[in-house]
Amino acid sequence: MNVVITPAMVGQVVISGLLAGALYSLVALGLALIFGVMRVINIAHGTILMLGAYTTFWSFHILGLNPYLSLLVSMPLMFLLGVLLQRTFVRRVVDAPELSSLLLTFGISIALVNMAQLAFTSDLRSVEFLTGAFLLGPFAFSKSRVISFAFAVTLSLFAFWFLQRTKLGKAIRATSQSREVAMVCGINVQRIHLYSFGIASALSAAGGSLVAVMVAIQPEMGQVYTFKSFLVIVLGGAGNYPGALLGGMLLGLVEQLSSLFLTTQVSEAVAYLLLVLVLLLRPTGLLGGRST
Amino acid sequence: MARWMRQTAGLATVLIVAAGLWTPAAAQAPIKIGASLSLTGTYAALGQNQQRGYRLCAKHVNEKGGVLGRKIEFVVYDDQSQPATGVRLYEKLITQDKVDLVMGPYSSAITEAVANVNEKYKMPMVAPMASTTAIFKKGRKFIFMMQSPAEAYLEGLIDVAAKKGLKTVAIVNEDTLFPKATVQGTIELAKKKGLQVVFVEAYPKGNTDFSAILTKMKAANPDVIGAATYFDDAVAITRQMRELNVNPKMYGVTVGGDLPTFYQLLGKNAEFVYGATQWEVELPYPGSKAFLESYTKEYPGVDLSYHSAGGYAGCQVLAEAVKRAGSLDGEKIREAILKTNTDTVYGGFKVDQDGFQISHKMVMFQWQEGRKVIVWPDELAAGKARFPTPPWSER
Numbered sequence: 177m178n179v180v181i182t183p184a185m186v187g188q189v190v191i192s193g194l195l196a197g198a199l200y201s202l203v204a205l206g207l208a209l210i211f212g213v214m215r216v217i218n219i220a221h222g223t224i225l226m227l228g229a230y231t232t233f234w235s236f237h238i239l240g241l242n243p244y245l246s247l248l249v250s251m252p253l254m255f256l257l258g259v260l261l262q263r264t265f266v267r268r269v270v271d272a273p274e275l276s277s278l279l280l281t282f283g284i285s286i287a288l289v290n291m292a293q294l295a296f297t298s299d300l301r302s303v304e305f306l307t308g309a310f311l312l313g314p315f316a317f318s319k320s321r322v323i324s325f326a327f328a329v330t331l332s333l334f335a336f337w338f339l340q341r342t343k344l345g346k347a348i349r350a351t352s353q354s355r356e357v358a359m360v361c362g363i364n365v366q367r368i369h370l371y372s373f374g375i376a377s378a379l380s381a382a383g384g385s386l387v388a389v390m391v392a393i394q395p396e397m398g399q400v401y402t403f404k405s406f407l408v409i410v411l412g413g414a415g416n417y418p419g420a421l422l423g424g425m426l427l428g429l430v431e432q433l434s435s436l437f438l439t440t441q442v443s444e445a446v447a448y449l450l451l452v453l454v455l456l457l458r459p460t461g462l463l464g465g466r467s468t
Numbered sequence: 469m470a471r472w473m474r475q476t477a478g479l480a481t482v483l484i485v486a487a488g489l490w491t492p493a494a495a496q497a498p499i500k501i502g503a504s505l506s507l508t509g510t511y512a513a514l515g516q517n518q519q520r521g522y523r524l525c526a527k528h529v530n531e532k533g534g535v536l537g538r539k540i541e542f543v544v545y546d547d548q549s550q551p552a553t554g555v556r557l558y559e560k561l562i563t564q565d566k567v568d569l570v571m572g573p574y575s576s577a578i579t580e581a582v583a584n585v586n587e588k589y590k591m592p593m594v595a596p597m598a599s600t601t602a603i604f605k606k607g608r609k610f611i612f613m614m615q616s617p618a619e620a621y622l623e624g625l626i627d628v629a630a631k632k633g634l635k636t637v638a639i640v641n642e643d644t645l646f647p648k649a650t651v652q653g654t655i656e657l658a659k660k661k662g663l664q665v666v667f668v669e670a671y672p673k674g675n676t677d678f679s680a681i682l683t684k685m686k687a688a689n690p691d692v693i694g695a696a697t698y699f700d701d702a703v704a705i706t707r708q709m710r711e712l713n714v715n716p717k718m719y720g721v722t723v724g725g726d727l728p729t730f731y732q733l734l735g736k737n738a739e740f741v742y743g744a745t746q747w748e749v750e751l752p753y754p755g756s757k758a759f760l761e762s763y764t765k766e767y768p769g770v771d772l773s774y775h776s777a778g779g780y781a782g783c784q785v786l787a788e789a790v791k792r793a794g795s796l797d798g799e800k801i802r803e804a805i806l807k808t809n810t811d812t813v814y815g816g817f818k819v820d821q822d823g824f825q826i827s828h829k830m831v832m833f834q835w836q837e838g839r840k841v842i843v844w845p846d847e848l849a850a851g852k853a854r855f856p857t858p859p860w861s862e863r
Contacts (some may be wrong), residue, residue, distance in 0.1 A: 179667060179684045179685075179687045180687070181684075181687075182687065185683050185684065185687055187684055188679070188683045188712070189679060189680050192679035192683075192798045193678065196677055218545070261768065293508055295832065298508045298509070298512035298513075298514070299513055299729070299734070300512075300513060300699065300700050300703070300729065302703070302733045304734075304735055305712070307707060307710060307735075307737060308710055308711065308860070309592075309710070309712065309713060311709040311713060316711060316712045316713050318708070318711035319711075320711075322710070324653070327848055389706060391676045392700045392703060392704065392733075393482070394512070394700075396508070396509060400674060430678070431677070432679060432680050433680075435679075435680030436680040436683065438685065439669055439670070439671075440669060440670070440671035440672065440675060440678075440680060440681050441669075441670050441671060441672050443680070444672060468508065
């Protein structure tokens with residue numbers, strides 16, 4: 177009953193792993209940003225992804241808007257929501273013990289999921305756009321996944337460039353290195369927190385819009401992305417931005433390859449086993465924690 | 469002052485108690501039937517359909533004068549598709565809300581978990597949406613099955629495949645109770661019909677990417693693929709089969725493939741897909757026309773699926789049993805259910821001494837031009853299977 181694994185199958189699965197991994201990277205980058213700047217673990221990160229996915233669904237369903245163009249709607253919208261959440265709630269727990277921020281963002285997440293259930297019902301939705309695949313030799317490239325991959329990579333690289341090169345990006349990194357020194361240098365730390373939460377939410381929303389064309393949309397879809405993002409940022413080094421990009425790709429590959437060589441049942445266990453190993457051998461993550 | 473108040477309060481109490489004693493039967497408090505259903509979470513769409521069946525049944529029973537001279541009323545909570553939550557809710561329903569009767573939740577996994585609760589309180593539970601044999605074969609006395617067992621879900625697919633001369637089968641399943649039972653049953657059936665099972669793999673609940681499983685499955689090159697899953701996975705697997713260009717001659721799903729939403733979500737990609745169903749609107753069971761009419765009147769434009777009909781019929785079976793038992797006593801209702809042999813809108817109902825269903829029949833349909841056409845068994849078939857399923861590139 178066992179299937180002989182051929183190089184072509186490995187290739188196919190590596191493709192799938194990278195396609196999935198780029199999305200993990202994109203979403204995890206947002207989580208890393210919030211953690212890096214504020215030391216807040218945002219449980220509601222995946223929830224924002226879910227709202228981004230719904231934004232895409234509704235703009236596709238009602239306005240007939242191209243799902244990829246809907247990034248232009250979902251990202252600014254969730255940027256604003258992120259700023260609002262930071263301004264009203266998260267701000268209060270930035271200096272509190274980490275448990276407070278966990279509880280708060282957990283609460284926000286539950287509230288948002290339930291609001292989404294009331295507003296959108298829990299019916300499964302999907303955006304049927306670009307079904308099918310490009311076939312290249314023995315390999316199939318799912319159209320929707322390939323395009324989502326391209327967007328995810330572009331956005332991640334752009335966000336990375338933004339953090340490295342722009343003045344605001346440098347201020348964000350400075351704040352995440354040392355808030356006191358950043359303040360001394362004249363950086364308005366409160367404002368940086370607002371921007372960081374907004375940008376992180378926009379990245380998560382982008383992830384949501386991009387997965388909307390691939391999987392079923394429902395109010396609880398975000399949870400799994402919160403967990404995966406966690407895994408990714410711990411793998412890559414909490415608060416380390418290149419680490420988040422690397423960690424995402426790694427998670428995608430590990431999930432898929434362990435599904436191929438072992439079974440899909442254990443693939444999640446393998447991913448967490450990897451996490452344990454990394455924490456044992458390199459407690460600060462693969463690229464070290466909280467670098468610039 | 470205080471004395472005056474005490475006296476008035478005393479008098480009022482006497483009056484209220486007396487009023488209670490004199491209330492005629494029809495105005496008695498309704499009989500409360502408790503249930504937890506998956507109104508949110510993975511099984512939300514299906515659990516909501518089941519709930520509509522329960523509610524419609526209560527309405528109809530009450531229109532016909534209720535049960536034991538009292539109206540019936542459902543107390544429904546949301547178990548969020550989680551067995552542990554279901555257990556907590558049935559405890560609450562029975563011990564705190566003091567419901568008089570209970571009905572089953574949605575899905576085998578949740579029924580298996582909550583069956584220990586109603587067993588503990590000796591409260592009979594008709595479980596309309598549990599089709600895993602094991603639940604009913606553990607010596608429990610108070611749980612009753614309505615559906616064909618999980619093992620029979622892909623019987624139609626295997627039977628037609630064998631008749632068409634196909635040789636190999638591959639199965640993918642969610643790693644939970646019900647799909648696992650389907651896989652066991654399908655392997656047995658395939659052996660009996662002379663088909664070879666070339667690949668079986670389970671995936672954990674909540675999995676969204678099936679690339680690796682499907683890549684392996686494609687390499688095994690089976691004639692027939694069966695997916696023992698629930699609704700959202702059935703959609704995701706079908707989509708990814710197309711993306712990865714997996715082309716079996718027959719492809720069938722178990723649960724959820726029968727929902728109109730399945731076709732709405734997948735569009736043309738749902739064509740040729742076989743589905744198993746416990747029930748279809750057009751099956752010639754007694755009362756099913758009237759059921760359809762009142763359902764569409766009560767819930768215009770809403771999904772109607774076997775979950776609704778099963779919920780409806782299960783509640784009817786319980787109501788009838790209570791009438792014949794003449795009391796709300798668990799043991800007496802149990803005896804009445806064990807003696808029941810009837811045809812409901814959902815098909816036959818008769819259980820053995822374990823509460824295991826022995827009368828109900830499963831059917832298989834195929835999506836053809838946006839319609840579900842029943843293609844198996846022959847005596848209920850409304851059309852012929854479009855065979856073989858063409859490759860994705862030629863659809």
